[in-house]
Amino acid sequence: MTRWNTPAGRFLVRLAARVAAWIGPRWAVLLILVVGGTVVTVMTAASAEIYDAVSESEDIASLDRPVLQAAIDLRTQWLNGAVTAFTDLGGKVIMPVLAAIATGILVYLRRSVAPLILMLVATAGSLVMTNVGKDSIGRMRPPLEAAVPPFSSSPSFPSGHTLNATVIAGVVAYILMLHLDSKWSRTVTIVVAAVFAAAMGLSRVYLGHHWLTDVVVAWTIGLAWLAVLITAHRLLFTLRNRRKKAP
Numbered sequence: 001m002t003r004w005n006t007p008a009g010r011f012l013v014r015l016a017a018r019v020a021a022w023i024g025p026r027w028a029v030l031l032i033l034v035v036g037g038t039v040v041t042v043m044t045a046a047s048a049e050i051y052d053a054v055s056e057s058e059d060i061a062s063l064d065r066p067v068l069q070a071a072i073d074l075r076t077q078w079l080n081g082a083v084t085a086f087t088d089l090g091g092k093v094i095m096p097v098l099a100a101i102a103t104g105i106l107v108y109l110r111r112s113v114a115p116l117i118l119m120l121v122a123t124a125g126s127l128v129m130t131n132v133g134k135d136s137i138g139r140m141r142p143p144l145e146a147a148v149p150p151f152s153s154s155p156s157f158p159s160g161h162t163l164n165a166t167v168i169a170g171v172v173a174y175i176l177m178l179h180l181d182s183k184w185s186r187t188v189t190i191v192v193a194a195v196f197a198a199a200m201g202l203s204r205v206y207l208g209h210h211w212l213t214d215v216v217v218a219w220t221i222g223l224a225w226l227a228v229l230i231t232a233h234r235l236l237f238t239l240r241n242r243r244k245k246a247p
Contacts, residue, residue: 036228166222
């Protein structure tokens with residue numbers, strides 16, 4: 001938690017320590033969270049320009065329609081039902097319930113409210129980025145005739161299901177890894193979280209509810225926000241550890 005092996009990490013610790021000496025460790029970490037969250041939110045809004053650029057070239061956006069057609073070709077009645085049941089886990093009703101259950105278990109295991117604070121900040125940031133992206137871009141979803149009901153009416157870019165699943169699964173995995181000692185258990189935790197986030201994104205493409213680029217951008221934004229959260233959390237531990245060791 002407090003070991004920073006890269007030059008960039010050590011520079012960040014020195015910078016945070018200087019800020020903490022001025023305003024205190026908690027406020028310093030909060031400032032880092034605000035700055036980092038602002039950067040990721042700006043990235044979300046800027047993805048409109050990025051999308052416009054790649055959609056005019058032979059880049060990932062050129063795969064949107066072929067991938068959707070490939071998904072249509074794979075569909076069967078039983079598979080549609082199974083994927084719909086899975087993708088509902090990332091919806092506005094079930095995902096908050098799952099996040100609350102996971103957070104409650106983590107709070108109980110750690111005997112601390114830290115998991116609750118992390119999850120609240122993570123989900124709040126995820127929702128803000130989703131709304132900023134959808135409002136800034138306003139991209140149309142795939143045509144209804146290419147989608148599996150029930151249909152969605154909100155803008156398509158980025159995928160909210162994918163972004164929220166990536167962030168929530170990542171936070172749960174991170175907190176669990178703080179209490180896991182074996183390399184095997186940590187590897188399994190990371191793989192399960194990654195598979196869940198990947199499957200959620202692919203389910204949105206399979207059902208025709210999102211284009212491939214909606215999902216890819218949601219993955220990247222979600223990982224960026226996770227990086228900010230984990231870095232801020234580690235910095236808080238590092239600054240507290242330095243304060244305890246200080247004469």
